[in-house]
Amino acid sequence: xxxxxxxxxxxxxxxxxYEGISRVLDGVSLDVREGERVGLAxxxxxxxxxxxxxxxxxxxxxxxxIPKGEVILDGQDVLKMSAEQLLEIKGTKxxxxxxxxxNALNPVFTVGTQLLDVIRFSNRHSSNGGKLSKKETLNxxxxxxxxxxxxxxxxxxxxxxxELSGGMRQRVLIAMALVNGPRFLIADEPQTAxxxxxxxxxxxxxxxxxxxxxxxxxxxxxxxxxxxxxTERVNIMYAGQIVESAxxxxxxxxxxxxxxxxxxxxxPRLTGGKIAEGxxxxxxxxxxxxxxxxxxxxxxxxxxxxxxxxxxxxxxxxGHYVKCWLYGEEGEVQ
Amino acid sequence: MNDPLLVVEDxxxxxxxxxxxxxxxxxxxxxxxxxSFDIGGDEIFGLVGESGSGKSTIGKxxxxxxxxxxxxIQFKGMDVTKxxxxxxxxxxxxxxxxxxxxxxxxxxxxxxxxTLEESLIVHKIxxxxxxxxxxxxxxxGMVELSANYMYKYPSMLSGGQRQRVSIAxxxxxxxxxxxxxxxxxxxxxxxxxxxxxxxxxxxAERQMAYLFISHDLSLVRxxxxxxxxxxxxxIYELAVTEDxxxxxxxxxxxxxxxxVPVISTEERQMKPKNQSHGGExxxxxxxxxxxxxHPRCSxxxxxxxxxxxxxxxxxxxxxxxxxIASDALSAxxxxxxxGASQKRRATKIKRR
Numbered sequence: 001x002x003x004x005x006x007x008x009x010x011x012x013x014x015x016x017x018y019e020g021i022s023r024v025l026d027g028v029s030l031d032v033r034e035g036e037r038v039g040l041a042x043x044x045x046x047x048x049x050x051x052x053x054x055x056x057x058x059x060x061x062x063x064x065x066i067p068k069g070e071v072i073l074d075g076q077d078v079l080k081m082s083a084e085q086l087l088e089i090k091g092t093k094x095x096x097x098x099x100x101x102x103n104a105l106n107p108v109f110t111v112g113t114q115l116l117d118v119i120r121f122s123n124r125h126s127s128n129g130g131k132l133s134k135k136e137t138l139n140x141x142x143x144x145x146x147x148x149x150x151x152x153x154x155x156x157x158x159x160x161x162x163e164l165s166g167g168m169r170q171r172v173l174i175a176m177a178l179v180n181g182p183r184f185l186i187a188d189e190p191q192t193a194x195x196x197x198x199x200x201x202x203x204x205x206x207x208x209x210x211x212x213x214x215x216x217x218x219x220x221x222x223x224x225x226x227x228x229x230x231t232e233r234v235n236i237m238y239a240g241q242i243v244e245s246a247x248x249x250x251x252x253x254x255x256x257x258x259x260x261x262x263x264x265x266x267x268p269r270l271t272g273g274k275i276a277e278g279x280x281x282x283x284x285x286x287x288x289x290x291x292x293x294x295x296x297x298x299x300x301x302x303x304x305x306x307x308x309x310x311x312x313x314x315x316x317x318x319g320h321y322v323k324c325w326l327y328g329e330e331g332e333v334q
Numbered sequence: 335m336n337d338p339l340l341v342v343e344d345x346x347x348x349x350x351x352x353x354x355x356x357x358x359x360x361x362x363x364x365x366x367x368x369x370s371f372d373i374g375g376d377e378i379f380g381l382v383g384e385s386g387s388g389k390s391t392i393g394k395x396x397x398x399x400x401x402x403x404x405x406x407i408q409f410k411g412m413d414v415t416k417x418x419x420x421x422x423x424x425x426x427x428x429x430x431x432x433x434x435x436x437x438x439x440x441x442x443x444x445x446x447x448x449t450l451e452e453s454l455i456v457h458k459i460x461x462x463x464x465x466x467x468x469x470x471x472x473x474x475g476m477v478e479l480s481a482n483y484m485y486k487y488p489s490m491l492s493g494g495q496r497q498r499v500s501i502a503x504x505x506x507x508x509x510x511x512x513x514x515x516x517x518x519x520x521x522x523x524x525x526x527x528x529x530x531x532x533x534x535x536x537x538a539e540r541q542m543a544y545l546f547i548s549h550d551l552s553l554v555r556x557x558x559x560x561x562x563x564x565x566x567x568x569i570y571e572l573a574v575t576e577d578x579x580x581x582x583x584x585x586x587x588x589x590x591x592x593x594v595p596v597i598s599t600e601e602r603q604m605k606p607k608n609q610s611h612g613g614e615x616x617x618x619x620x621x622x623x624x625x626x627x628h629p630r631c632s633x634x635x636x637x638x639x640x641x642x643x644x645x646x647x648x649x650x651x652x653x654x655x656x657x658i659a660s661d662a663l664s665a666x667x668x669x670x671x672x673g674a675s676q677k678r679r680a681t682k683i684k685r686r
Contacts, residue, residue, distance in 0.1 A: 043522040044493075165614055195384035196549065200593035200611040222522060225595025252597050266527035268552040270579065270594055270601040275556050278527030282492055 004072070005184045005216045006032040006055065011069030013050055013059070015286075021065075022286040024050050026240040026294070028069075029313075032184070037210065037217040039227035039248065042237030043263075045283050048220045051237075052186055054078070055218075056096060057086040074183065091122035095182035097206075099189035101169035105161035111172050112157030115141050115179065122180045144175045148205060167198040171205070178209060185210065188220045203230055224267055228252055233319075236260045239284055239294040246320035256322040258299045293325065301326055338372035339511060339543050340396070345369045345405035347388070347395050351619065364618050365391040367567040368405070370645075375510070378537060378544045380558025380575060382551055382590070384615055387564040389547045393513040396545065397429050398422060409511070427457055430504035434516040436496035440488040446474075446499055447484035453506045473502040477532060494525035498532070505536065513545045518553070530557060551594050552601075555579050563587050566618050566626040569645060573652040582606060583654040583663070586627045625656065633658045 013025035025047050032038045042048050053059040055071055057078050071078040074093055078086070098104045106114060119140055123132045132140075145153035148171040161169055170190065177185060190206060191199030207230055210217055219231055227234050227248065234251050236244040236259065244257040255261045265276035281298040284290055290297050296306035305325050314327045347366035350359045366388045373379045381389045395402050398414055407414040409425065417425050433439040440449060450470045460466035471481035477498040488496055497517060504512050514533065518526040534557065537544060548554050554561055555575060562572040563586065571584040582588050592609035596602055613630035616622055622629050628638040637657050645655040648663045 043524060167614060195615065196551070196593045197384065197589055197611045198615070200595075203595075204611065223595060224523070224597050228597045229595050263524060264597065266523040267597055268526075268530075268550070268556045269598065270552045270555055270591070270596050271598070271604060272555045272576070272579065275527050275530050277531065279524040282494075 002033040004031050005034050005036075005074055006030075006218065007070070007072040008051070008055070009070040009072070011051070011054065011071060012067050013047075013054060013069075014065040014067060015063055016065065017287055019285075019287040023289055024240050024286050025054075025069075026289070028237075028240065028242055030235055030242055030245070032216050032218055034183075035214050035216055036233065037207075037219065037231045039231035039234040040218060040220045040237060041222065041224055041227050041234060041263075043222055043283065046237045047240040048222075048237060049188070050240075052096075052188055052218075052220055055186065056090070056094065057081060091118060091177075091180040091182060093182055094184045094186065095177040095180070097170075097173055097177050097185065097187045097190045100193050101166055101173055102193065104173055105169060107161050110158055110160055111164070112141065115144075115157065115172070115176055118176050119179055140179065141175075144179045145172075147178070147209065148172075148175045150175070165198075166194050167201060170194060170202050174202070174206060174209070178213070178215075181213070182215065184216045184218070186218045186220065189222070190219075191226060192221065192223065206230075224252075224264065236263070239289065240286065241294055241323065243295065243323045244321065250317070250320055256316055256320070256327060257295075257324050258301050258326070259295050293323075337375070339375040339377075339410065340373040341406075341408040342372065342392075342396070343370050343406045343408075345392070345395065345407065346403045347391050347400060348403045361619055364567050364621060366395065366402075369564075369567075369569055371562055371569065371572060373511070373543050373545060375543055376537070376541045377560065378546055378558045380554035380561035381545060381547045381564060382549060382554050382561060383564035384549060384590075386566070386615060386618055388567040388618070389564050390515055392564075393431065393515050393545055393547050397431055397513060398425070399431075423457075427507045428509050429511045429513070430507065430509040431513040431515060432497070432500050432504050432517045435520050436493060436500050437488070437520070439500055440496055442488050444487070445484065446470075446486055446488070446491075449488075449499065450474075450484070450503055450506055453503065457507055459507070469506070473506055474499075476505060476536065477502045492525075493521050494529060497521060497529055501529075501532070501536070505540075508540070509542065511543045511545070513547070515547045516549070517546075519548070519550065526553075533557070551579075551590060552596070563590065566616065566621050568626065568655065569653075570627065570655045571653065572645070573649075577649070577652050580604065581649075581652075583648065583652065583659045584627075584656045585609075585631045585633055585659070589630070 008028055008030045011025055011028045015022045015024060028051060040048055055078060066079060116137055119137050141157060142153045145156055150156050150168060150171050191202050194202060203226065219227065221227060231248050234246065234248045235242045236257065238259045244251065244260045251260065255264050262279040266278050268275055279298055284294060292307045292309055293311050296302050299306065303325055311323050311325045313321050313323050315321055316327050345366055346368060349363040349365055351361040351363060352358060353360045369392060381392065383389045394400050396407055398417065402415050414425060447470050450473055451466050454460050454466050454469060460469055470484050474481055474483050479495065479498055518529050521529060546554065546558050558575045561575045561578050562569045563584065565586050571578065571587045582591055588606040589609045589611060592606045593611050610632055616626065624639045624641050625643055628634040631638065635658065643655050643657045645653050646660050647653050648660050654660060
């Protein structure tokens with residue numbers, strides 16, 4: 001059997017807001033196998049970032065409420081970990097690359113200070129006793145900057161983030177994320193803030209490093225093209241729920257959920273052709289989320305049952321799961 | 335073809351860099367360098383390029399938000415660069431802009447009505463408040479928002495709705511030309527699709543010309559009839575959109591196309607193969623000599639670093655600024671003539 005590096009099971013995350021309780025994540029289940037690259041796609045406000053923060057143990061509870069669910073990272077439940085334990089796994093087991101390389105680095109410290117800090121910090125918290133000499137630390141920093149193909153690593157170490165271009169900063173951040181040899185990487189829109197050609201460079205680099213080091217990846221993005229080109233499996237998220245999950249090629253060829261279909265049809269193509277209507281309506285207010293299927297007020301195929309009962313997760317073909325009443329009869333899984 | 339609405343010739347836009355105690359000029363940002371193109375009366379002209387290529391500067395210069403350093407902009411027979419006072423005021427009525435970020439381009443303390451009404455007041459359209467209210471309601475209708483949106487404030491609207499308001503503001507004076515500066519890059523794809531549809535509809539109904547500025551090549555492909563590719567302030571390739579995408583000639587265009595992440599197999603097949611995406615985008619304060627793309631170009635030869643190639647019409651309607659591509663192309667046309675006799679010889683050999 002495949003080993004899972006990440007298993008999210010029926011995760012619910014709520015926030016207390018003025019109007020009552022905002023049910024942002026509503027039963028999210030998602031897994032990443034060892035060595036697999038999985039995409040999480042969805043539009044603004046669908047809960048991608050909340051999911052990611054929960055996995056990283058970076059969600060503040062309170063104000064967040066987690067009434068239900070498990071996030072099992074390499075056999076351990078992140079939600080039950082102490083702050084100490086979380087520090088231990090960050091960087092060594094799980095690491096992260098953020099969207100905006102402009103803001104992710106501190107402008108008043110050199111790249112070197114920040115990179116060496118990362119090495120020293122997780123070294124102190126790691127189980128190997130934390131003995132790494134100054135020279136070894138520096139060597140490790142230089143090696144990792146070389147691995148992300150930054151020219152002249154010594155100069156980079158002594159420069160400030162504002163002396164570097166966007167692409168170079170993102171390389172530094174990738175170096176920071178990978179320097180302690182994590183087994184699982186969360187990449188949150190790693191190319192969005194960059195130009196097309198520079199973004200392609202970064203994605204190429206990232207795919208290469210991930211493959212050679214056998215790192216599992218959860219790629220979070222709204223750019224469906226990036227998901228198509230860099231992942232093996234994809235989850236489509238809408239309003240705090242995973243509505244469809246399938247091998248990437250299969251989903252892009254044959255999307256089942258009306259939301260996935262609408263989304264794919266909205267993407268402008270390089271081959272030209274008319275652009276679709278888009279999806280009518282807007283993302284719902286989480287404090288007053290629609291009953292039944294959360295997509296039903298915007299769905300073109302809506303049936304009476306959609307507003308009454310939540311659709312089950314249905315397997316439509318091996319590995320291809322859809323949460324929609326249109327496919328309800330074909331064999332229920334959960 | 336009918337007369338173009340807008341003719342841009344040798345447009346140059348430099349911004350001085352100042353520093354030090356006496357604010358001395360220490361250099362120049364060469365944002366736009368000798369750019370020439372024209373836009374037809376009901377055309378959507380696409381302008382693509384990466385950040386710092388000067389595409390937004392062109393948009394703003396065309397509307398005289400910036401005064402160009404050099405060059406001419408002919409709009410309906412008048413030179414926009416020379417307009418002042420009253421004539422500039424009336425030009426502004428005919429040319430409008432929609433900005434990228436609808437969050438920062440709408441005043442948060444003004445109601446939608448007050449925002450839409452302002453240009454009507456400035457240009458003395460509508461007799462009184464009630465009259466203008468009617469016009470504002472009509473404008474909102476055009477962008478598919480109901481009339482009671484006029485009492486709302488930008489913070490109460492979603493990104494897509496705000497961008498609709500920005501479009502309504504641009505339409506208020508019934509312009510014949512609109513600069514769309516990345517109008518959908520802050521929006522989600524499903525919302526983007528709706529805005530693009532709306533823009534296409536309005537353009538067809540009201541016979542307007544658009545300058546559509548974007549870094550998203552797939553989007554330009556779906557909306558523009560002709561497209562220019564910019565790099566460091568210059569146009570490096572210009573063609574009918576279809577030709578540009580199916581037969582890209584400049585190495586930079588090919589690199590750009592191959593870097594676009596796509597979702598279907600057909601798209602993947604049309605992407606140029608084996609393109610390297612190496613190198614950084616140079617600064618426009620100190621651009622490379624000759625062809626600005628030569629440090630990143632895999633085909634670059636000596637001449638590329640020394641001489642700036644001309645923007646040459648290598649195929650009717652298809653302009654490219656590249657030594658290698660235009661040489662190869664003129665060679666291949668020669669081959670076409672030679673080719674016939676060679677082919678005959680080849681078939682003879684085969685028969686034996």
